[in-house]
Amino acid sequence: MxxxxxxxxxxxxxxxxxxxxxxxxxxxxxxxxxxxxxxxxxxxxxxxxxxxxxxxxxxxxxxxxWVGVPAATRRLREALAEMPEDVPVDEAVRRGVVASMSDDPMSPAGPDWIRLVCTEPELAGTAPTAYRPWIDELADFIARRVPGITPAAATALASGYQAATFAALVAWSETASHDRAATAAEEALGWLSIRGA
Missing domain, CATH: 1.10.10.60 (Homeodomain-like)
Known part of the structure; x- marks a missing residue:
């Protein structure tokens, strides 16, 4: 040998x-x-x-x-890729974000995870870097669907959707107002709209 x-x-x-x-x-x-x-x-x-x-x-x-974020990004990408062109961009984004979420209670959307990220400064401090691929994926979709939008504006909108989703999850984890985190996020995102779409 x-x-x-x-x-x-x-x-x-x-x-x-x-x-x-x-x-x-x-x-x-x-x-x-x-x-x-x-x-x-x-x-x-x-x-x-x-x-x-x-x-x-x-x-x-x-x-x-943040181990769940790559899987969430993949689910977001797949949901957006399958979105019919006639779905308004606001609704498409909302559907994509909801599809990216997992029902696993320990996932990035579960109450235990949310409590940890909110209360631990080191975890909160790493969130922007961890979420960047998810935000980039959403920004690319917005840029393709909204005529004339700049890359910076698309990224700002995608970041806003991520922040709004996380805020909805925090409220959900504190009040248990819905059985599923995705339902809470979907309700909150229903209030957002993209101008010019």
């Missing part, structure tokens, strides 16, 4: 992680013990994943809070 045999273990090969499971276990720890009190060792013990592997996949502990 040669040193380059394909069956030999390779160093540095990427590890496949269930990022959602890691996030769920970590959110539970943060909810019970507080964000600051939970370190990599505790996360490792709760998830069964080594500290070394966790740190390789998450540059900062706060990154774990």
């Amino acid at each position: 040669t040193h380059s045999d394909a069956s030999a273990p390779q160093r540095g090969r990427p590890t496949v992680l269930d990022r959602a499971a890691i996030a769920t276990a970590t959110f539970r720890l943060w909810s019970r013990r507080g964000y600051a009190a939970v370190g990599w060792k505790e996360i490792s013990e709760a998830t069964g994943v080594s500290v070394r592997t966790l740190v390789r996949h998450f540059a900062r502990k706060s990154d774990i809070a």
